[in-house]
Amino acid sequence: MDGSIPWIDPLTNSEVPGDFKRIEPMRIIEKIPILSRLGLHLRAGAELVRATTKFQCQVRVSHGGRTVNAKSLIQLLTLGAIYGTVLEFSADGDDASQAIEAIRKLLRSWTESEVED
Numbered sequence: 001m002d003g004s005i006p007w008i009d010p011l012t013n014s015e016v017p018g019d020f021k022r023i024e025p026m027r028i029i030e031k032i033p034i035l036s037r038l039g040l041h042l043r044a045g046a047e048l049v050r051a052t053t054k055f056q057c058q059v060r061v062s063h064g065g066r067t068v069n070a071k072s073l074i075q076l077l078t079l080g081a082i083y084g085t086v087l088e089f090s091a092d093g094d095d096a097s098q099a100i101e102a103i104r105k106l107l108r109s110w111t112e113s114e115v116e117d
Helices: 041-053 073-077 096-116
Strands: 008-009 015-016 029-031 057-063 066-069 086-092
Touching: 029 096, 041 073, 041 096, 066 073, 086 096
Parallel strands: none
Antiparallel strands: 008 015, 029 086, 057 066, 057 086
């Protein structure tokens, strides 16, 4: 034995060698409404793509039975998200929580900038 402490799998109650431990990546899912009067238009979609491409995790957006890649402007625009649409964002990966937080802040900023106008 190499001196490492064995890990016991709680489902099978069997020992798993240390080098076979697998930690699942983080997955965050959050529903966020579009509160911009203009909805998810071209410029807003481009901002969302710029925000999501900063992260390594996979980010998807779902609405109306469709799920698209949030890092693709064309796919985002196909959702047809207008004012009041609630989009479900899911992020899978180590930086998932940071990606969702960035999306939340971005969508909130769209509403706040309209209030200032």
